[in-house]
């Protein structure tokens with residue numbers, strides 16, 4: 001028997017509609033739909049939106065929430081984060097990633113692009129929690145040729161590990177950044193990605209220090225350096241892109257490079273303002289949104305990320321007309337899905353059934369002149385009532401099975417990790 005879900009009377013574009021899900025796809029949208037044997041979800045008083053796409057995070061960094069605040073990027077990484085990450089076990093990563101998945105589901109995210117060590121720890125968590133994870137095999141060779149070879153082998157090994165998991169888990173390559181990964185490894189990754197049709201997920205142009213060091217070390221700013229290496233491509237997804245000039249935006253657009261803007265992380269680490277967000281969009285660069293890890297943004301709430309991106313961009317440009325609420329919702333849904341090559345992020349027949357029901361019975365949605373405005377500017381992740389991913393209900397009336405155990409185990413791992 002085909003698994004069917006019938007969502008009744010949900011608000012979509014100011015109309016009440018029914019949505020039929022068959023297997024993992026949206027099959028019909030209309031009025032008074034009937035479907036035998038379907039599980040019925042009463043969505044009266046709720047609006048439906050596509051599941052949100054977090055385009056850049058490090059899931060298991062939930063274990064470092066509140067552990068190292070109020071620092072700049074490099075001292076934060078070198079003094080606090082890297083020494084503790086070096087002690088992490090697969091079990092730590094598993095419970096950290098379970099906590100991240102829980103938090104993402106509770107705030108309406110159904111897909112994320114991750115970059116972290118102990119790949120299988122995150123993959124096991126994502127498999128069990130029911131959301132979609134694009135998991136990047138991390139490479140750091142620190143310009144040491146022995147580590148370059150080790151990095152290549154690790155990427156190849158993890159590529160086949162993904163076959164052990166279902167289709168919700170996808171493989172990506174994760175060279176950390178141009179200051180930790182050699183040009184040779186970046187070029188190898190570029191050709192591996194072309195041969196195996198996968199994405200490359202890289203931190204780039206995040207701080208002024210990175211740009212200055214790039215000019216000093218390689219003779220070029222970060223995007224130009226990648227151009228010279230010949231590794232700009234539509235498979236490349238860069239996290240941050242805070243410091244890119246007009247010519248670099250043109251290069252990103254010409255080569256189809258995608259960008260993920262992480263407003264909370266950029267503000268909290270004081271990396272800078274991704275002041276070219278509107279310009280990149282205007283130049284045709286696909287720009288999605290992300291939270292970055294939980295130590296630099298402290299939560300994984302994509303509804304908050306939409307507001308932060310909009311407000312930051314408006315304030316920077318001194319122009320309230322840029323980066324509207326609907327543009328932000330688009331960046332966090334269909335653009336994010338397009339960047340990952342996923343047929344999701346839209347509520348249309350034939351698209352993946354990744355959906356959220358938003359509870360409208362709250363102050364943030366009262367009055368409800370404009371639902372998208374309320375969602376982006378007034379609400380936060382706690383307005384999400386029900387989450388469906390790949391045609392399965394992951395959260396019903398704000399309840400996710402197994403929540404108490406995840407909180408307990410993740411806290412245990414976090415305290416033990418920083419102590420040992």
Ligand SMILES: CSC[C@H]1O[C@@H](n2cnc3c(O)ncnc32)[C@H](O)[C@@H]1O
Pocket residue numbers: 058073077081082085115116117138176177203206265292293296
């Ligand atoms: C081990 S894989 C990922 C690696 O990236 C580190 N990280 C987290 N946030 C950032 C950021 O904003 N810029 C650069 N690197 C970051 C994370 O701690 C991991 O070591």
Ligand SMILES: [Zn+2]
Pocket residue numbers: 056057058203239292293
């Ligand atoms: Zn990051």
